[in-house]
Amino acid sequence: MRNITMLFLLLLLTYPILIAQVEEEEEVNNIDTLPNDPSKAKHTPDDDIIKLGMADFDDRSREGRGVRACFYNVENLFDIEDDTLINDDEFLPKGPKGWTYNRYQQKLNNIYKTMSAVGGWGGPPEIIGFCEIENRRVLSDLLTKTPFQKYDYKIVHENSPDARGIDVGFIYRSSAFQYIGHEPIRVIFPFDITARTRDILHVWGKVNGKDTLHVFINHWPSRRGGQAASEPRRMIAAGLIRAKIDSVYAATPNANILVMGDLNDHAEDKSLVQGLKAKHHVEDVGDTDMFNFMYELGKNWKLGSHKYQGHWGTLDHIIVSSPLIKNRGNENRLHAGAQGGRIFAARFLLEEDRRHLGLQPFRTYGGPKFLGGFSDHLPVYIDLLYRD
Numbered sequence: 001m002r003n004i005t006m007l008f009l010l011l012l013l014t015y016p017i018l019i020a021q022v023e024e025e026e027e028v029n030n031i032d033t034l035p036n037d038p039s040k041a042k043h044t045p046d047d048d049i050i051k052l053g054m055a056d057f058d059d060r061s062r063e064g065r066g067v068r069a070c071f072y073n074v075e076n077l078f079d080i081e082d083d084t085l086i087n088d089d090e091f092l093p094k095g096p097k098g099w100t101y102n103r104y105q106q107k108l109n110n111i112y113k114t115m116s117a118v119g120g121w122g123g124p125p126e127i128i129g130f131c132e133i134e135n136r137r138v139l140s141d142l143l144t145k146t147p148f149q150k151y152d153y154k155i156v157h158e159n160s161p162d163a164r165g166i167d168v169g170f171i172y173r174s175s176a177f178q179y180i181g182h183e184p185i186r187v188i189f190p191f192d193i194t195a196r197t198r199d200i201l202h203v204w205g206k207v208n209g210k211d212t213l214h215v216f217i218n219h220w221p222s223r224r225g226g227q228a229a230s231e232p233r234r235m236i237a238a239g240l241i242r243a244k245i246d247s248v249y250a251a252t253p254n255a256n257i258l259v260m261g262d263l264n265d266h267a268e269d270k271s272l273v274q275g276l277k278a279k280h281h282v283e284d285v286g287d288t289d290m291f292n293f294m295y296e297l298g299k300n301w302k303l304g305s306h307k308y309q310g311h312w313g314t315l316d317h318i319i320v321s322s323p324l325i326k327n328r329g330n331e332n333r334l335h336a337g338a339q340g341g342r343i344f345a346a347r348f349l350l351e352e353d354r355r356h357l358g359l360q361p362f363r364t365y366g367g368p369k370f371l372g373g374f375s376d377h378l379p380v381y382i383d384l385l386y387r388d
Helices: 002-029 046-054 101-122 136-144 227-251 270-275 294-298 322-326
Strands: 066-077 127-133 153-157 167-173 177-185 200-207 212-219 256-262 290-292 306-308 311-313 316-321 350-352 359-361 380-385
Touching (some): 066 101, 066 212, 066 316, 101 136, 127 136, 127 256, 136 153, 153 177, 153 200, 167 212, 177 227, 212 227, 227 256, 227 270, 256 322, 256 380, 290 322, 294 316, 306 359, 316 322
Parallel strands (some): 066 127, 212 256
Antiparallel strands (some): 127 167, 153 167, 177 200, 200 212, 306 311, 350 359
């Protein structure tokens, strides 16, 4: 009788656990039937993120066909030297991050590894824009202290007035992109003339010695203080680029223009729709309009270029001028490749999101802790081709 009583008590204790396990298994088995709503879904299957980021990835060499243009927010690429003119104390060997030469070199190698993967068999992309770099030196080190040195890359860089010394930068293969000129576009806020932010870098040159391409590399003001409160600053940046685009179009009606960067806004936000006049649908693109490839990608909540508090968002953009869309199929004119703008989500750039589940970008730092990862953003890229 005593044994029967003990067995009954044991069943009572374990029953809730068994039921919970069954419910959990049912939840996992039924994950594909969960509604397409991030607020209701338990988690995104890891495979979905990778498949979305690598779907139709073209790893062929682009030799003779055109160029691959990539933008990458590299998350605080600082050298280890103290610059007394900026606030770089956080990233020094004795600073809070413990930013040593070995960590710096690892970061450089990680950037090369990422760009090499984005480029496929053709090597790293022929045109690369960066943001969150400290100075020209870090780009020089990137090209001389990593396997980048095997290629014929050149640097375009200008110092920005940002308080932390954060700049944008541009590197290109001189065999594929023949540099003509560049200019920094200073962003000044009429309502706060003491505020400082990153310059916009405008570079132009010829692709494969043929058509001229204008490239704008951006890192627009952050959302610090909230999206609505900070929006006027991004509207200023958007307006400056739009004015420059209009002047380029006035001189060359069929101008090839590429705007790429971390814009700190989504495709449907005011700065891009009204400020930059970036359209979401090809059929709506007029002769002087721009087309944003990230609108359609941004509609899929399972992947973005950045993840914040468990939610993917696409803050990094690939935006092109009307001729790059309308010239498709014309082998005599430069045009956007069939795949359009893409987010590169290779598995090595991702880690488990233990707080919110799924995956997230594998960062260099998590707070003060060195993780040894790549960046808190994923690269975005596009092929500009003569032959698909």
